[in-house]
Amino acid sequence: MSITTEQSKVNARMKNPLFLLWIIGTLAIAAVPFAMPSLQLLVSFAMAKGLGVLGVTVLLRAGQVSFGHALYFGISAYAGAFLMASMPGTDFVIVLLAGTLGAVLAGLLVGLFVVRYRGIFFGMLNLAFSMIFWSILEKFYHYTGGADGIRLARPTVLGNALNHVQFELVLFYTGVVLMVALGWFTTRWFASPIGQLFQTIKTNETRLEYLGVSPRRALLSGYLLSAALCGVGGVMMGMAQGVVTPEYVWWVRSAEMVFIAVLGGAGSVQGAFLGALIYEFVRTYASVYAGDIWQMILGGFLLIIILFAPGGLIAILNSVFNRGSGKGGLDK
Amino acid sequence: MSDVLLETRNLVIKFGGVTAADNVSLKIHAGRNLAIIGPNGAGKTTFLNICTGWIKPSQGQVFFEGEDITPLPPRKIVHRGVARAFQIPQLFTEHTALENLLIAVSARDHLRNPLMDMHAIPERDEMLHLLDMVGCADAADTVVVELAEGQRKLIDVAVALALKPKLLLLDEPTSGVASSEKHAIMEILIGALKEADVTSVFVEHDMGIVERYADEVAVWNSGNVQLRGTPAEILEHPDVIRDVIGEVV
Numbered sequence: 001m002s003i004t005t006e007q008s009k010v011n012a013r014m015k016n017p018l019f020l021l022w023i024i025g026t027l028a029i030a031a032v033p034f035a036m037p038s039l040q041l042l043v044s045f046a047m048a049k050g051l052g053v054l055g056v057t058v059l060l061r062a063g064q065v066s067f068g069h070a071l072y073f074g075i076s077a078y079a080g081a082f083l084m085a086s087m088p089g090t091d092f093v094i095v096l097l098a099g100t101l102g103a104v105l106a107g108l109l110v111g112l113f114v115v116r117y118r119g120i121f122f123g124m125l126n127l128a129f130s131m132i133f134w135s136i137l138e139k140f141y142h143y144t145g146g147a148d149g150i151r152l153a154r155p156t157v158l159g160n161a162l163n164h165v166q167f168e169l170v171l172f173y174t175g176v177v178l179m180v181a182l183g184w185f186t187t188r189w190f191a192s193p194i195g196q197l198f199q200t201i202k203t204n205e206t207r208l209e210y211l212g213v214s215p216r217r218a219l220l221s222g223y224l225l226s227a228a229l230c231g232v233g234g235v236m237m238g239m240a241q242g243v244v245t246p247e248y249v250w251w252v253r254s255a256e257m258v259f260i261a262v263l264g265g266a267g268s269v270q271g272a273f274l275g276a277l278i279y280e281f282v283r284t285y286a287s288v289y290a291g292d293i294w295q296m297i298l299g300g301f302l303l304i305i306i307l308f309a310p311g312g313l314i315a316i317l318n319s320v321f322n323r324g325s326g327k328g329g330l331d332k
Numbered sequence: 333m334s335d336v337l338l339e340t341r342n343l344v345i346k347f348g349g350v351t352a353a354d355n356v357s358l359k360i361h362a363g364r365n366l367a368i369i370g371p372n373g374a375g376k377t378t379f380l381n382i383c384t385g386w387i388k389p390s391q392g393q394v395f396f397e398g399e400d401i402t403p404l405p406p407r408k409i410v411h412r413g414v415a416r417a418f419q420i421p422q423l424f425t426e427h428t429a430l431e432n433l434l435i436a437v438s439a440r441d442h443l444r445n446p447l448m449d450m451h452a453i454p455e456r457d458e459m460l461h462l463l464d465m466v467g468c469a470d471a472a473d474t475v476v477v478e479l480a481e482g483q484r485k486l487i488d489v490a491v492a493l494a495l496k497p498k499l500l501l502l503d504e505p506t507s508g509v510a511s512s513e514k515h516a517i518m519e520i521l522i523g524a525l526k527e528a529d530v531t532s533v534f535v536e537h538d539m540g541i542v543e544r545y546a547d548e549v550a551v552w553n554s555g556n557v558q559l560r561g562t563p564a565e566i567l568e569h570p571d572v573i574r575d576v577i578g579e580v581v
Binding site: 185188189191192193194195196197200202203204206207208209210211212213214 | 384405406407408410411415416418422423424425426427431434435436438439440443445446447448449450451453491492495
């Protein structure tokens with residue numbers, strides 16, 4: 001592609017109000033620890049959860065829904081916790097990489113099996129694997145701490161032992177960097193040849209086979225990416241909370257990820273983070289001010305989205321900001 | 333006679349009580365357009381399905397350029413040089429016509445770089461030319477689901493040609509197309525095949541199309557090749573007139 005074309009693309013993007021909104025939004029998030037420190041932890045949780053939701057979103061692009069992706073969220077968090085328990089003082093980066101690696105390896109093992117199935121079978125098999133892992137975590141008490149879970153001790157950061165406040169700040173900004181970097185990577189991956197082939201699973205596997213590509217292998221590539229993203233989110237969440245419990249892989253957590261993905265805009269990268277942020281806010285404040293009916297509020301919220309804006313929050317923003325420009329919907 | 337590109341030997345397959353391929357032995361020669369005709373249920377599409385590995389025969393073998401490809405899955409047969417266009421176009425309906433071709437060529441050459449923009453691949457201009465060859469240049473940026481059936485048929489062929497095959501199997505390329513457009517579509521199609529130097533086998537029900545565009549004709553009946561010859565020989569044969577064309581002799 002010529003430099004002029006590339007430049008004109010960049011110019012067009014800079015003039016897109018929605019793109020500017022994302023930049024402003026990211027900068028606003030980056031300002032939270034100083035502007036609204038009370039929200040720092042909540043936003044950290046939302047970003048970690050958003051990374052997991054992004055993993056679910058990847059699969060939605062291929063028309064597949066996983067009801068068990070909390071498995072990778074949990075595996076990476078437990079991998080980090082086990083690493084810290086066996087090697088105290090391990091560096092933050094190593095914990096992050098080890099947790100992600102654990103999720104990818106688990107994704108490879110499970111993925112080789114589940115990519116043979118589609119639709120409801122794909123969704124339920126993922127659920128089955130996550131529940132098996134949940135049972136292992138619950139029953140092998142001496143190793144996993146059972147329902148109480150295990151502590152994920154605070155790692156060092158580039159060799160420095162930080163206090164609680166400093167570490168939370170590092171975690172927060174790592175979350176921001178990961179959100180931007182992995183969001184960018186996933187967007188690029190969607191636009192790449194392998195990403196495009198992966199997405200065609202949704203519309204025509206027969207043609208895919210007749211292009212000389214194994215649909216299972218194409219699905220596996222996206223499945224591994226989704227497991228890795230969930231893994232990054234899981235280990236970040238584990239370090240933010242300082243304790244890892246079987247609740248990380250509980251089916252409700254998986255359903256929550258699908259819920260947020262639909263809320264944000266099924267298939268949208270930005271929607272995954274926007275959905276996670278709004279979900280965390282609604283959940284936190286609804287549970288404070290509406291006691292036991294906060295789930296009802298969230299359910300009602302999702303119902304309204306599905307009925308009146310099936311493209312999710314991102315589609316609403318697209319229609320508001322790109323009205324008249326003919327743009328809208330999701331990038332392929 | 334030219335070189336044999338694809339050869340089947342004694343293919344047999346049954347679906348329940350129906351014999352869809354009954355000891356089918358056939359040679360397909362390079363550089364010629366072979367039309368397959370026959371009544372519905374004669375086993376024409378089954379033959380294409382076997383040749384492309386979609387269905388495995390219970391007996392017999394398929395050879396492509398001398399290699400036994402019988403046990404291979406369709407994707408591996410595609411890599412050998414056998415492509416397929418379908419009776420119902422098999423396209424990626426949420427993508428544009430150009431994107432369908434870019435995906436096809438990406439599947440062939442560009443799966444290693446996860447950060448490469450598919451729209452920036454070097455073959456983009458080549459694919460635009462291919463769309464032009466099949467008369468669909470105007471549809472390049474239109475989402476496939478919004479296109480007419482005739483255009484979808486042509487794009488389905490273009491997707492197969494993007495793979496640079498040696499042999500293209502087409503299942504009823506003019507079915508579902510208005511009668512007035514059939515010859516125009518075949519004209520474009522045969523022209524594109526000639527330009528790409530691709531041998532073709534096409535299943536067809538329209539005898540006017542067969543007469544005009546086929547170099548050879550094979551008549552299918554009850555799961556086997558009943559007759560084979562030039563269009564002039566075949567279309568005047570009393571059995572063909574009775575069983576396929578449907579006129580009283």
